[in-house]
Amino acid sequence: MSDDEYDLPFGAGTLTVSLPDCEVDVAVPAGGEPVDPRAAAEAALDDPHGPPIDEIVDAGDDVCLVVTDVTRATPDEALVAAMVERLPVERDRITIVLGLGLHRPMTDDEIEAGLGEFADLARNHDPDATVEVGTVDGVSIRVNPSVADADTVLATGMVEPHQYAGFSGGAKTVVIGAGAEPVIRHTHGPDLLAEPGVRLGRIDDNPFREFIDRAGDLAGPDFCVNVTHGPAGILGAAAGDPRAVVRDLAETAREALSVTVTGEYDAVLGGVAAPKDANLYQTSRAATYVLLGANNPVRAGGRVVLPARLPEGAGEGRGEKRFYDRLSSGASADAVFEEMREGYEPGAQRAFVLARALRDHEVWITNSEHPEVVEDCLMHAADSPEEAIEPGSRVLVVPDALSTLLV
Structure with a gap:
């Protein structure tokens, strides 16, 4: 060349x-050394933000795990595998919801490619079939019935620059991915998007991110494993409390992705x-x-x-x-x-x-x-x-x- x-x-x-x-x-951003997603997830689960996953989930719980859809290059199979092996529940108590938001349903081939051995547990989210779990600022927080009915909600996610949330990931996988039109109408409407704090790369004092996090207190996740990436691939993982996970990985992403x-x-x-x-x-x-x-x-x-x-x-x-x-x-x-x-x-x-x-x-x-x-x-x-x-x-x-x- x-x-x-x-x-x-x-x-x-x-x-x-x-x-x-x-x-x-x-x-060209500085990037960083890529890591093996499964190994990074295991390390994150060993040192989570908050209580470990086996203290979050009880043996008799019905667990719903919300994962990202085909629009995110998240290594979901590796993250799900790392979580599932630590859960004190039988496989038949786990349901996986594909966090589509208002995107198209994933095909069987895409589900198989994204989730591998866990593909049989997965179902596409339907934003028209949801259950209200509460309200935030008068906005109905509605989620997939499997999320609403679960004793514990878990999630994967990709913490990457996001036009509105500053960085994606955390509660967003559940609140938007497994959510309904009222939340999307509010968070993506012209009034909220016009707020000066709603901007790419900003978490602090960002009304969009703050709303998503508060909605997540109602809808879940109770625990998440997220990754972030750079030009060379996955750069790291974090697990536990969704707010802390996003903040942790956003710092990694900023260092790796910023160019003056x-x-x-x-x-x-x-x-x-x-x-x-x-x-x-x-x-x-x-x-x-x-x-x-x-x-x-x-x-x-x-x-x-x-x-x-x-x-x-x-x-x-x-x-x-x-x-x-x-x-x-x-x-x-x-x-x-x-x-x-x-x-x-x-x-x-x-x-x-x-x-x-x-x-x-x-x-x-x-x-x-x-x-x-x-x-x-x-x-x-x-x-x-x-x-x-x-x-x-x-x-x-x-x-x-x-x-x-x-x-």
């Missing part, structure tokens, strides 16, 4: 981009690793992470360029379809943003946040299987990044745009 070529994740492999006529900087950037760029070329490249809903996160993060490096009128396959088009879940409907029916980003400030359906928040970014910047999606969907959604499609980036541009290459904090 020559000095003016750059490798980005693309599908199961990489895409090499050549920018010989551009001034290029590359934002100075000046302004004409374009940011960002990589979107699988599984986030499956659809436009997920891929568009990379654009808003760059443009609405702590330090937006793109000049006014500049662009973010993202190669992504998009085999699912805009996405197949309820939220993804609402995202597409809002953007594809809008006359402009300004029009969509102003209309959605008055309110929108749960799941459509990605359209609201993306429209906010599109008011001042362009987003180009290249190399996709569905360029017509990209164009429908007020963005630009191109066959390659070289086509989307003008010669002579000052370019910042961010090989892993969803796992890099630009500060």
